[in-house]
Amino acid sequence: MQKWITAIGFGMLVPVLGEPLEVTDTKGRTVSIELLALEGEKAIFTVPGKGDSEYQLPLSQFDEGSQKKIKDAGASLPARVPKVEIDASISKRRKKISYYMVRQTVSAKITVQNPSRDLRFPGGKAKVIFIGRNSRDNSVYSVLRTQDFEVPKIESSREFTFETKSFSTEYDSDNDGYGNVGGFQYDSYIVGILGEQGRLLGFKTSDPSIRSAIGDSADLIKRVLEFNKGQRFDKNLEPLDGRN
Incomplete structure (x- = not known):
């Protein structure tokens, strides 16, 4: 899989367990993610198999179908809580x-x-x-x-x-x-x-x-x-x- 996400470098948040989402960016590259939060127009997520590293991308970098998936999943997520x-x-x-x-x-x-x-x-x-x-x-x-x-x-x-x-x-x-x-x-x-x-x-x-x-x-x-x-x-x- 080609790496196309940018790490924010601080993976201290409690992960939200759920079914991974298969999403595609605007360049046609597909990846499975576990969504942690949807903050405004920014998706924050981890990638199964990549450890606890946390990533973020603007919704505009996903295709329309993936944006809808992320918005639907984000609507039911609890508020993020830092891992103490x-x-x-x-x-x-x-x-x-x-x-x-x-x-x-x-x-x-x-x-x-x-x-x-x-x-x-x-x-x-x-x-x-x-x-x-x-x-x-x-x-x-x-x-x-x-x-x-x-x-x-x-x-x-x-x-x-x-x-x-x-x-x-x-x-x-x-x-x-x-x-x-x-x-x-x-x-x-x-x-x-x-x-x-x-x-x-x-x-x-x-x-x-x-x-x-x-x-x-x-x-x-x-x-x-x-x-x-x-x-x-x-x-x-x-x-x-x-x-x-």
């Missing part, structure tokens, strides 16, 4: 309460950054999930604590920070495992942000296994965000009710 960058700085304090038993106190400072140079992040409802792993059987995960918070509108190139409340968990630190009574030690976190009508606006986890299990499934992410304190699950996010 989420990070969490975790504070962990340990205190021995017996020979092997440890009390761990955990809190977090969460940063939500809007790296877009053009778009304002609209804000949304966020949830942080603190995850522990069983010190006797580290294949068992548990939700140690959750906290809901609001993310306000974030102007372009700005950020928002939120400090969670601290909580404590207790676990057996006997690494040999003989006689280990278990308990859950903090291991990782999940942060998700939902906008209007439950639209997923941002997600981050520090656990590679959970990240791999979720992939790019927005429905699975939203299901995980419904986990509450005490929910136990495995690395594939399957519930383990009743497991120690």
Whole structure:
């Protein structure tokens, strides 16, 4: 395929999933695109198989049939939202309460950054999930604590920070495992942000296994965000009710 599009060089927007459109330019060259937005007389899109790079072209550079396709598809697209960058700085304090038993106190400072140079992040409802792993059987995960918070509108190139409340968990630190009574030690976190009508606006986890299990499934992410304190699950996010 001949390359005939000009990259705008900033692919930080959440892609809108849908059927690719086959469009043709005024010189008769055809390409499949995934339309992200229609802003005035400008189409903004990605090209399947070309990664997340974002492109833009005036509608006048497409033939009449393609212009109609793009206008029809653009009419049903939601407003563009910048893809925020989420990070969490975790504070962990340990205190021995017996020979092997440890009390761990955990809190977090969460940063939500809007790296877009053009778009304002609209804000949304966020949830942080603190995850522990069983010190006797580290294949068992548990939700140690959750906290809901609001993310306000974030102007372009700005950020928002939120400090969670601290909580404590207790676990057996006997690494040999003989006689280990278990308990859950903090291991990782999940942060998700939902906008209007439950639209997923941002997600981050520090656990590679959970990240791999979720992939790019927005429905699975939203299901995980419904986990509450005490929910136990495995690395594939399957519930383990009743497991120690």
